[in-house]
Amino acid sequence: MLQTLQDKFVANFITKSRWKYILDGLGVTLKITFFAVLIGIALGFLVAIVRSTYDRTGKLKILNLLCKLYLTVIRGTPVVVQLLIIYFVIFGSMDIDKVIVAVLAFGINSGAYVAEIFRSGIMSIDNGQFEAGRSLGFNYTQTMIHIIMPQAFKNVLPALGNEFIVLLKETSVSGYIAMQDLTKGGDIIRSQTFDAFMPLIGVALIYLAMVLIFTKLVNMLERRLRSSDH
DSSP, X not given: OHHHHHHHHIIXXXXXXXXXXXXXXXXXXXXXXXXXXXXXXXXXXXXXXXXXXXXXXXXXXXXXXXXXXXXXXXXHSOHHHHHHIIIIIISTTSOOOHHHHHHHHHHHHHHHHXXXXXXXXXXXXXHHHHHHHHHTTOOHHHHIIIIIHHHXXXXXXXXXXXXXXXXXXXXXXXXXXXXXXXXXXXXXXXXXXXXOHHHHHHHHHHHHXXXXXXXXXXXXXXXXXXXXXX
Protein backbone atom coordinates (compact mmCIF):
# COMPACT_ATOMS: atom_id res chain seq x y z
CA MET A 1 0.00 0.00 0.00
CA LEU A 2 2.89 2.34 0.81
CA GLN A 3 4.27 1.74 -2.65
CA THR A 4 0.86 2.51 -4.15
CA LEU A 5 0.63 5.81 -2.29
CA GLN A 6 4.16 6.68 -3.38
CA ASP A 7 3.29 5.93 -6.99
CA LYS A 8 0.15 8.07 -6.74
CA PHE A 9 2.15 10.92 -5.19
CA VAL A 10 4.68 10.80 -8.02
CA ALA A 11 1.96 10.62 -10.68
CA ASN A 12 -0.04 13.51 -9.23
CA PHE A 13 2.69 15.92 -8.17
CA ILE A 14 6.06 15.00 -9.67
CA THR A 15 5.23 13.81 -13.18
CA LYS A 16 5.14 16.71 -15.64
CA SER A 17 5.81 19.04 -12.67
CA ARG A 18 2.15 19.00 -11.70
CA TRP A 19 3.08 20.40 -8.29
CA LYS A 20 3.30 23.77 -10.03
CA TYR A 21 -0.50 23.83 -10.31
CA ILE A 22 -0.66 23.65 -6.52
CA LEU A 23 2.09 26.21 -6.00
CA ASP A 24 0.62 28.69 -8.47
CA GLY A 25 -2.84 28.21 -7.00
CA LEU A 26 -1.53 28.73 -3.47
CA GLY A 27 0.01 32.03 -4.52
CA VAL A 28 -3.29 33.20 -6.01
CA THR A 29 -5.23 32.12 -2.90
CA LEU A 30 -2.86 33.97 -0.56
CA LYS A 31 -2.93 37.08 -2.74
CA ILE A 32 -6.74 37.16 -2.82
CA THR A 33 -6.99 36.53 0.93
CA PHE A 34 -4.44 39.20 1.87
CA PHE A 35 -6.00 42.03 -0.13
CA ALA A 36 -9.55 40.94 0.67
CA VAL A 37 -8.69 41.08 4.37
CA LEU A 38 -7.44 44.66 3.96
CA ILE A 39 -10.63 45.70 2.16
CA GLY A 40 -12.76 43.85 4.70
CA ILE A 41 -11.08 45.57 7.65
CA ALA A 42 -11.28 49.05 6.11
CA LEU A 43 -14.88 48.67 4.94
CA GLY A 44 -16.01 46.92 8.10
CA PHE A 45 -14.41 49.56 10.31
CA LEU A 46 -16.15 52.42 8.49
CA VAL A 47 -19.53 50.70 8.59
CA ALA A 48 -19.09 49.84 12.27
CA ILE A 49 -18.27 53.46 13.12
CA VAL A 50 -21.38 54.71 11.30
CA ARG A 51 -23.63 52.09 12.93
CA SER A 52 -22.26 52.53 16.45
CA THR A 53 -22.36 56.34 16.16
CA TYR A 54 -26.03 56.14 15.20
CA ASP A 55 -26.76 53.69 18.02
CA ARG A 56 -25.15 55.95 20.62
CA THR A 57 -25.98 59.44 19.35
CA GLY A 58 -28.76 59.09 16.75
CA LYS A 59 -26.62 60.91 14.17
CA LEU A 60 -25.73 59.75 10.62
CA LYS A 61 -29.24 58.40 10.01
CA ILE A 62 -28.98 58.24 6.20
CA LEU A 63 -25.56 56.63 6.28
CA ASN A 64 -26.82 54.16 8.85
CA LEU A 65 -29.71 53.17 6.56
CA LEU A 66 -27.28 52.62 3.68
CA CYS A 67 -25.04 50.53 5.93
CA LYS A 68 -27.99 48.41 7.07
CA LEU A 69 -28.97 47.83 3.44
CA TYR A 70 -25.40 46.78 2.63
CA LEU A 71 -25.30 44.39 5.58
CA THR A 72 -28.69 42.89 4.73
CA VAL A 73 -27.85 42.24 1.09
CA ILE A 74 -24.31 40.94 1.62
CA ARG A 75 -25.08 38.72 4.60
CA GLY A 76 -28.30 37.48 3.00
CA THR A 77 -26.79 36.18 -0.25
CA PRO A 78 -24.12 33.49 -0.87
CA VAL A 79 -20.60 34.71 -1.51
CA VAL A 80 -20.35 32.61 -4.69
CA VAL A 81 -23.40 34.40 -6.11
CA GLN A 82 -21.85 37.77 -5.25
CA LEU A 83 -18.63 36.68 -6.99
CA LEU A 84 -20.54 35.69 -10.12
CA ILE A 85 -22.57 38.92 -10.15
CA ILE A 86 -19.46 41.08 -9.83
CA TYR A 87 -17.62 39.15 -12.58
CA PHE A 88 -20.40 38.47 -15.11
CA VAL A 89 -22.74 41.41 -14.47
CA ILE A 90 -20.84 44.38 -13.07
CA PHE A 91 -17.57 43.77 -14.95
CA GLY A 92 -19.08 41.57 -17.67
CA SER A 93 -18.29 44.00 -20.48
CA MET A 94 -14.80 44.83 -19.21
CA ASP A 95 -11.47 43.04 -19.60
CA ILE A 96 -10.48 42.96 -15.95
CA ASP A 97 -8.03 40.82 -13.99
CA LYS A 98 -9.93 37.99 -12.28
CA VAL A 99 -7.81 38.42 -9.15
CA ILE A 100 -9.11 41.97 -8.79
CA VAL A 101 -12.68 40.72 -9.15
CA ALA A 102 -12.12 38.06 -6.49
CA VAL A 103 -10.45 40.52 -4.12
CA LEU A 104 -13.39 42.93 -4.45
CA ALA A 105 -16.00 40.21 -4.04
CA PHE A 106 -14.44 38.59 -0.98
CA GLY A 107 -13.42 41.94 0.52
CA ILE A 108 -16.93 43.36 0.23
CA ASN A 109 -18.39 40.15 1.63
CA SER A 110 -15.97 40.05 4.54
CA GLY A 111 -16.54 43.73 5.29
CA ALA A 112 -20.17 43.04 6.22
CA TYR A 113 -19.20 40.49 8.85
CA VAL A 114 -16.23 42.49 10.12
CA ALA A 115 -18.53 45.51 10.52
CA GLU A 116 -20.84 43.65 12.90
CA ILE A 117 -17.85 42.23 14.79
CA PHE A 118 -16.39 45.72 15.26
CA ARG A 119 -19.78 47.18 16.16
CA SER A 120 -20.38 44.55 18.83
CA GLY A 121 -16.95 45.32 20.26
CA ILE A 122 -17.62 49.07 20.34
CA MET A 123 -21.07 48.63 21.89
CA SER A 124 -19.63 46.32 24.55
CA ILE A 125 -17.58 49.20 26.00
CA ASP A 126 -19.33 50.84 28.93
CA ASN A 127 -20.69 54.37 28.51
CA GLY A 128 -18.47 55.39 31.41
CA GLN A 129 -15.51 55.17 29.04
CA PHE A 130 -17.07 57.87 26.84
CA GLU A 131 -17.65 60.01 29.91
CA ALA A 132 -14.04 59.49 30.93
CA GLY A 133 -12.95 60.67 27.49
CA ARG A 134 -15.08 63.80 27.74
CA SER A 135 -13.65 64.52 31.20
CA LEU A 136 -10.20 64.46 29.62
CA GLY A 137 -11.31 67.02 27.05
CA PHE A 138 -11.64 64.60 24.13
CA ASN A 139 -14.40 65.00 21.57
CA TYR A 140 -16.36 61.98 20.28
CA THR A 141 -13.85 61.14 17.54
CA GLN A 142 -10.82 61.41 19.82
CA THR A 143 -12.55 59.28 22.46
CA MET A 144 -13.27 56.59 19.86
CA ILE A 145 -9.67 56.57 18.59
CA HIS A 146 -7.78 56.76 21.89
CA ILE A 147 -10.07 55.00 24.36
CA ILE A 148 -12.84 52.94 22.79
CA MET A 149 -11.24 51.30 19.74
CA PRO A 150 -8.14 49.89 21.54
CA GLN A 151 -10.42 48.17 24.08
CA ALA A 152 -12.91 47.05 21.42
CA PHE A 153 -10.14 45.57 19.28
CA LYS A 154 -8.94 43.37 22.14
CA ASN A 155 -12.51 42.18 22.74
CA VAL A 156 -13.19 41.23 19.12
CA LEU A 157 -9.79 39.81 18.14
CA PRO A 158 -10.85 36.14 18.46
CA ALA A 159 -13.96 36.77 16.34
CA LEU A 160 -11.88 38.66 13.76
CA GLY A 161 -9.44 35.76 13.60
CA ASN A 162 -12.29 33.35 12.94
CA GLU A 163 -13.68 35.62 10.21
CA PHE A 164 -10.36 35.74 8.39
CA ILE A 165 -10.01 31.96 8.61
CA VAL A 166 -13.48 31.66 7.07
CA LEU A 167 -12.44 34.12 4.36
CA LEU A 168 -9.35 32.07 3.53
CA LYS A 169 -11.51 28.97 3.01
CA GLU A 170 -14.22 30.86 1.12
CA THR A 171 -11.73 31.80 -1.59
CA SER A 172 -11.92 28.14 -2.70
CA VAL A 173 -14.97 29.08 -4.81
CA SER A 174 -12.84 31.33 -7.02
CA GLY A 175 -12.83 28.55 -9.60
CA TYR A 176 -16.39 29.52 -10.51
CA ILE A 177 -14.91 32.39 -12.55
CA ALA A 178 -12.25 30.08 -14.05
CA MET A 179 -9.51 31.33 -11.76
CA GLN A 180 -6.71 28.94 -10.86
CA ASP A 181 -6.63 29.19 -7.09
CA LEU A 182 -5.42 26.42 -4.77
CA THR A 183 -8.60 24.34 -5.07
CA LYS A 184 -8.72 24.73 -8.83
CA GLY A 185 -5.07 23.68 -9.05
CA GLY A 186 -5.90 20.42 -7.31
CA ASP A 187 -8.89 19.95 -9.59
CA ILE A 188 -6.71 20.42 -12.69
CA ILE A 189 -4.39 17.67 -11.46
CA ARG A 190 -7.40 15.42 -10.79
CA SER A 191 -8.67 15.97 -14.35
CA GLN A 192 -5.30 14.93 -15.77
CA THR A 193 -4.56 11.90 -13.59
CA PHE A 194 -8.17 10.78 -12.97
CA ASP A 195 -7.17 10.34 -9.32
CA ALA A 196 -9.25 12.41 -6.92
CA PHE A 197 -7.75 11.20 -3.64
CA MET A 198 -4.18 12.50 -3.78
CA PRO A 199 -4.67 16.04 -5.21
CA LEU A 200 -7.76 16.82 -3.12
CA ILE A 201 -6.23 15.49 0.10
CA GLY A 202 -3.12 17.51 -0.70
CA VAL A 203 -5.20 20.68 -1.14
CA ALA A 204 -7.08 19.97 2.09
CA LEU A 205 -3.83 19.52 4.03
CA ILE A 206 -2.45 22.82 2.69
CA TYR A 207 -5.61 24.67 3.76
CA LEU A 208 -5.41 22.99 7.17
CA ALA A 209 -1.76 24.01 7.57
CA MET A 210 -2.55 27.63 6.67
CA VAL A 211 -5.46 27.73 9.12
CA LEU A 212 -3.29 26.30 11.92
CA ILE A 213 -0.55 28.84 11.24
CA PHE A 214 -3.00 31.74 11.15
CA THR A 215 -4.68 30.52 14.35
CA LYS A 216 -1.29 30.34 16.06
CA LEU A 217 -0.47 33.91 15.00
CA VAL A 218 -3.83 35.19 16.31
CA ASN A 219 -3.28 33.39 19.63
CA MET A 220 0.18 34.93 19.94
CA LEU A 221 -1.27 38.39 19.30
CA GLU A 222 -3.99 37.78 21.90
CA ARG A 223 -1.41 36.81 24.51
CA ARG A 224 0.68 39.86 23.74
CA LEU A 225 -2.32 42.17 24.06
CA ARG A 226 -3.32 40.55 27.36
CA SER A 227 0.21 40.89 28.73
CA SER A 228 0.22 44.58 27.80
CA ASP A 229 -2.75 45.09 30.15
CA HIS A 230 -0.65 44.20 33.20
